[in-house]
Amino acid sequence: MIFLLEYQSIFYIIEITIMNIVAKPKILLIDDDELILESFQSCFESLGYEADCESNPEKALERIKSNEYDLIFLDLKMEPIDGYFVLSEIKKTNPFTTVIIISGFGEFDDAIEAVEKGAYHIIKKPIDFKDLQFFTKKAWEFHLIKTELRKLKQELGEKSVHSNKFITKNPELLKTLELLKEIAQSDIPVLLRGESGTGKELLAEMIHEASHRREYPLIKINFASIPEDFLESELFGYTQGVFPEATQDKLGKLELADGGTIFLDGIGEISTSFQAKLLQVLQTKEFEPLGQFKTKKIDVRIISAININIEEAIKEKSFREDLYYSLKGVEFEIPPLRDRVEDIPLLVEFFIQKFKNPDLDVKISQEAMQLLKTYRWSGNVRELQNVIHRAVVLTKNGLITSKQLPLEIQNRNIHNEELVSLEELEKTHIKKVLQKTSDYKEASRILGIDLTTLWRKRKKYQID
Ligand SMILES: Nc1ncnc2c1ncn2[C@@H]1O[C@H](COP(=O)(O)OP(=O)(O)OP(=O)(O)O)[C@@H](O)[C@H]1O
Numbered sequence: 001m002i003f004l005l006e007y008q009s010i011f012y013i014i015e016i017t018i019m020n021i022v023a024k025p026k027i028l029l030i031d032d033d034e035l036i037l038e039s040f041q042s043c044f045e046s047l048g049y050e051a052d053c054e055s056n057p058e059k060a061l062e063r064i065k066s067n068e069y070d071l072i073f074l075d076l077k078m079e080p081i082d083g084y085f086v087l088s089e090i091k092k093t094n095p096f097t098t099v100i101i102i103s104g105f106g107e108f109d110d111a112i113e114a115v116e117k118g119a120y121h122i123i124k125k126p127i128d129f130k131d132l133q134f135f136t137k138k139a140w141e142f143h144l145i146k147t148e149l150r151k152l153k154q155e156l157g158e159k160s161v162h163s164n165k166f167i168t169k170n171p172e173l174l175k176t177l178e179l180l181k182e183i184a185q186s187d188i189p190v191l192l193r194g195e196s197g198t199g200k201e202l203l204a205e206m207i208h209e210a211s212h213r214r215e216y217p218l219i220k221i222n223f224a225s226i227p228e229d230f231l232e233s234e235l236f237g238y239t240q241g242v243f244p245e246a247t248q249d250k251l252g253k254l255e256l257a258d259g260g261t262i263f264l265d266g267i268g269e270i271s272t273s274f275q276a277k278l279l280q281v282l283q284t285k286e287f288e289p290l291g292q293f294k295t296k297k298i299d300v301r302i303i304s305a306i307n308i309n310i311e312e313a314i315k316e317k318s319f320r321e322d323l324y325y326s327l328k329g330v331e332f333e334i335p336p337l338r339d340r341v342e343d344i345p346l347l348v349e350f351f352i353q354k355f356k357n358p359d360l361d362v363k364i365s366q367e368a369m370q371l372l373k374t375y376r377w378s379g380n381v382r383e384l385q386n387v388i389h390r391a392v393v394l395t396k397n398g399l400i401t402s403k404q405l406p407l408e409i410q411n412r413n414i415h416n417e418e419l420v421s422l423e424e425l426e427k428t429h430i431k432k433v434l435q436k437t438s439d440y441k442e443a444s445r446i447l448g449i450d451l452t453t454l455w456r457k458r459k460k461y462q463i464d
C-alpha cells in the first residue's frame with residue numbers, strides 16, 4: 001500500500017493487476033513455532049499460494065541457497081541461529097527477495113532494526129487470519145512492483161550502453177585500466193578528467209559494468225545539455241502539479257539510479273549554488289523530490305566527468321573545492337589523443353572493423369595513416385571515429401587513401417611545409433625533383449641551376 005502511494009502511476013497499477021492474475025509468489029516461511037507454521041500455511045493456501053515451511057533456521061539457509069523465493073516470512077528469535085543472521089544471508093544470496101519479519105511480543109525494537117537492515121515490513125504476533133491474508137497480498141504486490149521497477153530501470157540504463165572496449169596500448173592508460181578494475185568493486189567516487197572525446201563516458205560505463213552494481217542501472221546526466229532551471233527536476237524528480245508542466249509524477253535520475261551508478265557528466269558546467277545542493281546530496285545520499293516533503297534515501301555510486309581545468313576553476317571560485325574533494329575519491333586523467341600517437345593505428349583498425357561492411361576487406365594506405373598520426377585531433381577519439389566512419393563509407397576499392405580524409409587532414413602536409421625553413425624547403429624540393437627525373441642534367445635544368453651548383457647542394461644536404 002505504502003508503495004502504491006509512492007508510485008501512483010496508472011502504468012504500474014495496470015501492470016500489477018495483470019501480473020496478479022497470472023503470477024503466484026514463491027514463499028518460504030521460517031519459524032520455530034509449529035503453530036505459527038500451520039496457521040500461516042493455511043492462510044497462504046486460502047489465497048491459492050504455495051509455501052515451503054521450515055522450523056529449523058539452518059535447514060532454511062540451505063533452502064535459500066538453492067531456491068529463489070519472492071517472499072520470505074522470517075521469525076527473529078530462533079535457535080541456534082537467529083533471524084538477523086538468516087536475513088543477512090538472504091540479502092547476500094538473493095537481495096531482491098522481499099523479507100517480512102514475524103515479531104513476537106516485546107521484540108518490536110529488534111524487528112525495526114531488521115527493517116533497517118533491508119526487511120520490508122513487520123508482522124506482530126498474534127495476527128488475525130484476515131489481516132494476514134490482506135498483508136500477504138500487499139507484500140506480493142509490493143514485490144511485483146519492485147521487480148517491475150528494477151526491470152524498467154535496467155532497460156533505461158541498457159539503452160545507453162555501447163561497445164565497452166577501451167582500445168589503447170599507451171602504458172599510462174593501461175595502468176589506469178588496471179586500477180579501474182581494482183576500484184570498480186568498491187563504492188569510491190570516481191572523477192574522470194580529459195579533453196572532449198577522450199573516452200570518459202566509455203570508462204564510466206566500464207567501471208559500472210565491472211562493479212557489483214551492474215544489475216542495476218547506470219543513469220547518465222549531462223549538465224552541459226540541461227538548462228540550470230531544469231536540473232533539480234531532472235535529478236530529484238517531482239510530483240504532479242508542483243509546476244504547470246508537471247502533468248504527472250516523474251522519478252528523478254537519482255532515484256532511477258538507486259542501487260546502481262549515476263554518471264554526472266560535464267560537472268564543471270553547473271553554477272556554484274547548484275554545486276552546493278549537489279554536495280549536500282552526495283554527502284547525505286538523501287534528497288527531496290520537488291513537491292514531496294519527504295526525504296528519500298538512495299544508494300548510488302557516483303562517477304563524474306569534467307573537461308575544464310578544475311584547479312583554475314577552484315582558484316577563480318567558480319568551482320567549490322569541497323565538491324571537488326567529494327567527487328574525487330579517485331581521479332583519472334585521460335591524455336589527449338595527440339599525446340598517445342601509438343594508439344592511432346590501433347583505433348583506426350578498430351573503427352574500420354566497426355564500420356565496414358562485414359563481407360568486404362578494408363585497408364588504409366601508409367600515406368593516409370601518416371596523415372592521421374600527425375593531425376592534432378582536438379576532438380580526440382570521437383573525431384577520429386567520425387573521420388574513419390566517413391572514410392569507410394567513401395572508399396570504393398577497399399583502400400582508404402588521403403583522398404577519403406577530410407580536407408583539413410589532407411592539407412596537413414602543406415601546413416607543415418609552410419612552417420619549415422628555406423633550407424629545409426630547398427632540400428625537400430631538390431630531393432623531389434631528383435626522384436622524378438632520370439639524370440642530373442634534367443634535374444639541374446628544372447631547378448634552374450648549373451650542374452656544379454646541384455653537386456654542391458647534394459653534398460651539403462647529403463642527397464645521394
Ligand atoms: N580508447 C577508446 N577505444 C574505443 N573507443 C573509444 C575510446 N575512447 C573513446 N572512444 C569512443 O569515442 C567516442 C567518444 O568517447 P566518450 O563519449 O566516452 O568521450 P568523452 O570523454 O565522454 O567526451 P565529452 O567530454 O565530449 O563528453 C565514443 O563513441 C567512445 O566509444
Ligand SMILES: [Mg+2]
Nearest residue numbers: 200201265305
Ligand atoms: Mg562524455
